[in-house]
Amino acid sequence: MRFSTLIWTVGLGAAILCQAAPTKRNNGGQNKGTTTYADCQRPKPQGQQLSSCPNGTVYVSQTDPQSSFGSIHDAVLSLPDDDSQQWILVGEGNYHEVVNVTRRGPLTIMGMTEDPQDYKKNLVKLWYSSFINQTTQTSSQDNADAVVLTVSPNRAASLIGVGPAGAPLQPEFGNVDFRLYNVDVANRATVNGKEFPGQTGPSAALLVAYANASTYGSTFASYQDTLFCGRNGSLFAYGGEVKGGTDFLYGFGTAWFEGVTMANRECRGAITAWKGSSFLYGPDTFGVYQSNGWVVRADDALPDVDLTGSCALGRPWNNASRSIYKNTYMSEVVLPAGFIEWQSTEPRLVPNLTFFGEYGSYGPGYKPDQRNQTVGALLTEEEANQYTVEKVFGGMPSWIDLGTATIK
Known part of the structure; x- marks a missing residue:
């Protein structure tokens, strides 16, 4: 069902693009072909690791004495705060740290790998342990304080805030072209010193706000609020995987995932929880879009948890929410009704404003006769064609x- 009129409103401006994978699941969700930095990313003999890399590439390694830095954080801090283009190559390893990218100039971070087109062979792990305890949360704490990788000009621009409109708009814009290749990013929230396999509170792996970012063959894992695409943030994800259990794709802006696996560790809330408003923040470009991907049970979901028919496709964070699935495989974990209201006492559904839809869905979790079409629409081909990368982003x-991503 189409929804519109304004009650709950929110920010706009972020975009996530992820490029399409083949209809059949293979090779970690990406097409076999060429990738831009494949030769640079491949492991090489000591002293030759930067061969085939762009001139000036900064090398990070925990074990190679010829590297410039042992942490990604330090490498990023070493870069000039200007508009120059920079590259970082990260060697195999587990990097326990928080990384903040605030510079404006283009930055590419490449994870070392034998096969850039198979995210299951990634060799670089970036992780941290943090979460926001919403029971004891103070007024000075924000979801942005529990993130592993942040791409944003400053903390004020990163803030999620509260209420229908969230944090105030900011005047600055951060990175104009951030790219991440073959890095596994995880927020491993801990309780009493031990990693907790379940919901603890907001604990994002990636946050993008007031910046343009794209990811290729990378993965993002948490249990709650895994990936945030904030105001004036644009994110394109090609291949790879996102793991979560509660509203694990959320944001104010526009996000397009193509050929990405959505892996459910639990089924709380929904896969997407989005806000949007063309009234307050300009052109109507908000929403979260998923194309040619897969919705499945995570390989590390607790074995005694039955997720069958339990995972909702999306719910409205405000009543201007938009969430679209195109040509997506729906496994048995998908809720037969598809999309849901925010909650029974506060549905946040407004006709001709709230918009949930799917087209070309297939698999055991696609049950068109059981979809709740008072909440989500089964789109026609003509309607689905209104949502393409070019149309969403105005070109x-x-x-x-595009040397790595194949957009269908």
Whole structure:
């Protein structure tokens, strides 16, 4: 069902693009072909690791004495705060740290790997342990304080805030072209010193706000609020995987995932929880879009938890929410009704404003006769064609690597 009129409103401006994978699941969700930095990313003999890399590439390694830095954080801090283009190559390893990218100039971070087109072979792990305890949360704490990788000009621009409109708009814009290749990013929330396999509170792996970002063959894992795409943030994800259990894709802006696996560790809330408003923040470009991907049970979901028919596709964070699935495999974990209201006492559904839809869904979790079409629509081909990368972003963004991504 189409929804619109304004009650709950929110920010706009972020975009996530992820490029399509083949209809059949293979090779970690990406097409076999060429990738821009494959030769640079492949492991090489000591002293030759930067061969085939762009001139000036900064090398990070925990074990190679010829590297410039042992942490990604330090490498990022070493870069000039200007508009120059920079590259970082990260060697195999587990990097326990928080990384903040605030510079404006283009930055590419590449994880070392034998096969850039198979995210299951990634060799670089970036992780941290943090979460926001919403029971004891103070007024000075924000979801942005529990993030592993942040791409934003400053903390004020990163803030999620509260209420229908969230944090105030900011005047600055951060990175114009951030790219991440073959890095596994995880927020491993801990309780009493031990990693907790379940919901603890907001604990994002990635936050993008007031910046343009794209990811290729990378993965993002948490249990709650895994990936946030904030105001004036544009994110394109090609291949890879997102793991979560509660509202694990959320944000104010526009996000397009193509060929990405959505892996459910639990089924709380929904896969997407989005806000949007063309009234307060300009052009109607908000929403979260998923194309040619897969919705499945996570490989590390607790074995005694039955997720069958339990995972909702999306729910409205405000009543201007938009969430679209195109040509997506729906496994048995998908809720037969599809999309849901925010909650029974506060549905946040407004006709002709709230918009949930799917087209070309297939698999055991796609049950068109059981979809709740008072909440989500089964789109026609003509309607689905209104949602393409070019139409959502007003043309093909220059910050997408079309040498690696194949957009269908």
